[in-house]
Amino acid sequence: MSLALAFSTLTILLGCGFFAAGSIGLLRLPDLFSRLHALTKADNLGLGLVIIGLLPWVDSPWQGLKLVLIWLLVLLAGATGAHLVAKRALRGDGEDLK
Amino acid sequence: MKTLALIAALALLASMSLGLIQVLRGPSAADRMMGVQLLGTNGIGVLLLLAIALGLPALLDVALIFALLAAVAAAALTRRRLQGPP
Numbered sequence: 357m358s359l360a361l362a363f364s365t366l367t368i369l370l371g372c373g374f375f376a377a378g379s380i381g382l383l384r385l386p387d388l389f390s391r392l393h394a395l396t397k398a399d400n401l402g403l404g405l406v407i408i409g410l411l412p413w414v415d416s417p418w419q420g421l422k423l424v425l426i427w428l429l430v431l432l433a434g435a436t437g438a439h440l441v442a443k444r445a446l447r448g449d450g451e452d453l454k
Numbered sequence: 455m456k457t458l459a460l461i462a463a464l465a466l467l468a469s470m471s472l473g474l475i476q477v478l479r480g481p482s483a484a485d486r487m488m489g490v491q492l493l494g495t496n497g498i499g500v501l502l503l504l505a506i507a508l509g510l511p512a513l514l515d516v517a518l519i520f521a522l523l524a525a526v527a528a529a530a531l532t533r534r535r536l537q538g539p540p
Contacts, residue, residue, distance in 0.1 A: 365458055368478040372465040374534055375496060379472035387482055395488050406462065406499050410506045413455055425536050429521045430498060437491060437528030440496075441484050444532040448528065 364409040371405030372400050388445055396438040400431050459507035463500045470496040487531045494524030 358382045381394025407423045470493055477489035498517045505513035 361455060361458070361477075364455065366464045368458060371499070372462050373471075375466055375469045375499060376472075379469035379492060379496075382488060383472060383479075388478050388482070390506065391485065392490055395492055399492065403495060403499050410459075413506050415511065417507075419511060419514060422518070425522055426498065426502070426518050427513070429518070429525070430495060431522060433525030433528070434491070434495070435465075437525060440529055440532040441487060445484050451533060 360412040364412060367405045367409030371402040371409060374402030374405060377404060389442060394436050394441055396434045400427075400434050403427055403430055456507045459503040463503040464509070466499045466503070470500075475492045483531065487528060491524060491528060494520060494527070498524075 375398070376400030378394055379400060382391050385391045386395055404427050409429050411420050412425060414423065472498065473489045473492035474493065475489075478488050480486040480489055498520050501513050501520060502518035505511060505517070
């Protein structure tokens with residue numbers, strides 16, 4: 357059990373835990389906005405942990421940079437999408453708040 | 455490392471199926487859109503894990519495109535509906 361394998365095992369399993377938390381949160385939370393919290397925050401953190409766990413195993417540093425860039429894109433997309441959905445639900449014609 | 459990544463990919467597939475329930479159950483369109491967002495993010499996680507486990511660097515680009523499409527989908531839902539019936 358090399359150090360890198362132990363490190364990536366820990367981070368990847370933690371990341372999967374946060375993904376599961378995000379999914380369960382999305383199902384169980386009562387309100388649209390609280391679901392938005394669960395979805396955006398937990399999943400982005402889970403993805404970040406999975407990527408940190410994968411970093412020691414990439415073939416070249418450029419691939420590691422691509423992994424981090426994918427995470428940044430997902431962060432930006434998640435935050436923007438959450439804001440759009442929340443603003444639409446708040447100020448829209450109310451059909452999102454059944 | 456390969457088995458760890460495959461086990462983690464299976465775990466992410468399980469949480470993706472939870473997202474499917476939300477897509478079916480969601481009362482409003484925004485809830486269904488969040489279920490699809492969940493599928494997108496989990497799909498990116500599965501793709502990255504498989505890229506490292508199977509040694510296929512092409513899957514990183516697939517995950518990148520997937521992230522782009524998930525972003526556009528959320529924006530498309532909210533913007534299109536503001537203009538009312540097309």
